[in-house]
Amino acid sequence: MPExxxxxxxxxxxxxxxxxxxxxxxxxxxxxxQAAIHILNDVGTRVWNLIDGRRRVEEIVASVAGxxxxxxxxxxxxxxxxxxxxxxxxxxxxGMLSTDGETE
Amino acid sequence: xxxxxWSAMGVCAYPRKGEEPTDTVTQPYSTDLRKRPRASYQPxxxxxxxxxxxxxxxxxxxxxxxxxxxxxxxxxxxxxxxxFGPFAIAPDPGQAPVLxxxxxxxxxxxxxxxxxxxGSKIYRLETRAHLDRLHxxxxxxxxxxxIEGSYGEITLCxxxxxxxxxxxxxxxxxxxxxxxxxxxGFLLHASGLVRNGKAHLFFGPSGxxxxxxxxxxxxxxxxNDDCIHVRxxxxxxxxxxxxxKGADDGGAEHSGTFPIAxxxxxxxxxxxxxxxxxxxxxxxxxxxxxxxxxxxxxxATRNFETIxxxxxxxxxxxxxxxxSPDFWTAIEGSERx
Numbered sequence: 265m266p267e268x269x270x271x272x273x274x275x276x277x278x279x280x281x282x283x284x285x286x287x288x289x290x291x292x293x294x295x296x297x298q299a300a301i302h303i304l305n306d307v308g309t310r311v312w313n314l315i316d317g318r319r320r321v322e323e324i325v326a327s328v329a330g331x332x333x334x335x336x337x338x339x340x341x342x343x344x345x346x347x348x349x350x351x352x353x354x355x356x357x358x359g360m361l362s363t364d365g366e367t368e
Numbered sequence: 369x370x371x372x373x374w375s376a377m378g379v380c381a382y383p384r385k386g387e388e389p390t391d392t393v394t395q396p397y398s399t400d401l402r403k404r405p406r407a408s409y410q411p412x413x414x415x416x417x418x419x420x421x422x423x424x425x426x427x428x429x430x431x432x433x434x435x436x437x438x439x440x441x442x443x444x445x446x447x448x449x450x451x452f453g454p455f456a457i458a459p460d461p462g463q464a465p466v467l468x469x470x471x472x473x474x475x476x477x478x479x480x481x482x483x484x485x486x487g488s489k490i491y492r493l494e495t496r497a498h499l500d501r502l503h504x505x506x507x508x509x510x511x512x513x514x515i516e517g518s519y520g521e522i523t524l525c526x527x528x529x530x531x532x533x534x535x536x537x538x539x540x541x542x543x544x545x546x547x548x549x550x551x552x553g554f555l556l557h558a559s560g561l562v563r564n565g566k567a568h569l570f571f572g573p574s575g576x577x578x579x580x581x582x583x584x585x586x587x588x589x590x591x592n593d594d595c596i597h598v599r600x601x602x603x604x605x606x607x608x609x610x611x612x613k614g615a616d617d618g619g620a621e622h623s624g625t626f627p628i629a630x631x632x633x634x635x636x637x638x639x640x641x642x643x644x645x646x647x648x649x650x651x652x653x654x655x656x657x658x659x660x661x662x663x664x665x666x667x668a669t670r671n672f673e674t675i676x677x678x679x680x681x682x683x684x685x686x687x688x689x690x691x692s693p694d695f696w697t698a699i700e701g702s703e704r705x
Contacts, residue, residue: 283668287676290648294655294668301656303648 272322272345276315276352277362286313295359302358307332311351315361324348422471428455428540429463431597431608431625433547435540436468441524444471447533452611454623466547467518469511469539474525479505482529495542497664504542509535513543516550541595541612545660546667553599554671557657558631560591560607562622566629567607568699569596570687571657576634577689584693589622595659598678601625605678630683630699637688642698650684651675 278284284293291309293302304312310331314324325345332340341347355361424440426448437448449456459465480492495504503512508527513520522539524532545555558571559578563585570581579593591609598607608625633645633653645653654675661667678684683702689695 281665283665283672285651285669285672285676287648287651288646290646292648292652292655292672294665294672296665296668301652303652 271349272325273320275317275320276324276356277317278312278315279360279362282360284312293360298359300358302355302360304355308351308355311348312355312360321345321348321352422473426452426456427459427465428452428611429457429459430455430544430610430623431548431553431599433544433551434459434463434465435543436465437471437536438468439471441471441473441532444532444536448536451533451537455611457623465518466551467513467520467543469513469520469522469543471536472521472523474508474510474523476525478507478525478527478529479510480507482507491538493538493542495660502542502546504539506530506535506538508532509539511539513546515546537612542660544597544610544612545658548597548599549661549667549670551599552674553597554658554661554674555610556596556598556654557594557659558596559593560596560609561585562589562591562626563629563696565626567591567596567626568629569598569607569631570634571631571654572634577636578634580691581634581689581695584691585696591622591626598628600674600677603681604628605682628682629703630685631678632685632687632699635686635688636690638690639688640690640692640694640698641688642695642702643686643688645684645686647676647679650679654679654684 279295279297281297282293282295284291286292286309289306289309291304291312293304293312294300295302307328310328311324314327319327322345325348328348329340329344352361356363420442422439422441424442424445426437426440426445428435428437437445440448480494491506493504493506495502497503497515500515500517501512502515503510505511508525508530509522509532511520511522520543522536524535526532527535530538541555548555556569556571557578558569559582560567560569561582562568570578572578582590582593591607593613595610595612596607597610598605600606605628606625607628609622631650631654632642651672655668655671658671661671685702687695687698689698
C-alpha cells in the first residue's frame, strides 16, 4: 500500500496525558508529561476536535473540508489532506498524539 | 520543575474573507522556582535536634484551608510560627484540617544534589503522582501526601543547603497547590497588590518582574510576591495571600481575601501600556502560571474550567511596564474606560 494511502486510513488518537478546552474557537491544550501548553488556531482546533480514536484521517479531512466550505471560507486548498497530515505530524511531534496509532 | 512552554500553531490558518491569517507564536515559558543569589542568605537557620523527641505542633490556616504540622523538632514550631506570621493562628475548633503532616528525621544527608548554574542557585523540586499519593522532594526533604485524603509525611535532613523551615515551606507550597485545586481554586504563580480594596495580580515567568512591581508599589498592601490563591467566592473571583515567598522580603503582609480587579501578564518594556488579551491566550497564559497540579491531566482539565470562568469575569491583559510605578496609570485608565 502506498505510504500516503496508508496514512489517510490511519486512526489518530489523542495522548491521554493531554487536557484540552476550546475557548472562543481555539483549543488550549496542556500536555502533562511535558508540562507544556499549546494553542491551536481555528482550523487546527477543528482537526483536534475530530480526533476521537475512531475517525480515519481521510474522514477528518472530508469533515474539515465540508465545514470550511459551508462556513464561507474563501477557498479550501486542493491539498487539504496534505496540510492535515502535516498538522498531525506537527502535533504528534509535540506529544499531543498517542504514539500507538493504528492503521486499518 | 521542568520548563513549561506554550505556542500557537498556524498550520492550517486559512483566512476568511476580509480576515488576516492567524499569527504563529512560540514563546518560552517557565514556572520553575529559580532563585537569585541573596547576600542575606543564612544557611544555618535551624539545626535539627535528632537526639530529642519531635513532639511540637503548629496549625496554619491559609486562605481558609487548615494545615496541621505535627511531630515538629524542638524549636522549629516557634521558628515556623514566626515565619508564617498571620497564617499561624488558632483554628476554628470545628474546622477539620485538609492535611495533617507528620515530620520525621531523615537518615541521609540529602535527596537531590545541589546545583549552581552560572553562579546562581537553581532551586530544584521534583513532584510525582503515584497511585493515591503525591510525592515531592528536593535537596533536604522528601515527603508525600494523600491526594484525596488528609494525611502526609515529610522527612527532613539536617542541611545547610535547604534549612528545615524552608524545606517545610516548599513542601507546603506543593501541598497547598493540590489542596487548593481540590477546593475549586488554584495557586497562581503571581504577585498581588491590593489597591482601593481590590486585588491586582501580576503574573509571568520567573524574571518577568513580579517582585519588582510589588517593590515599585510600597504603599499598596502586598498579598505576596510569588504566589496567590485564586478562588471563586459566590459569583466573584477573589485573591488571597499565602505565606510562600519569592524574595526573602516578599511574603504576604495580610492573610485576607479581596475581589480581583484585574490580572496582568508582565512584559518588560520601554513603554507603558495595557493591552487586552484574547480569552484563549489568557487561559493558556494563566494555565501556564499554575505550578504543580497541571502536571496531571485531570488537574489541568479541572483548572481549564475554572480559568475560563475567571477570564470571562475578570479583565486579563498584557501589561508593558518599566522600572517606574507609572504602570498604575495604564491600569487605572483601563478601569475608568
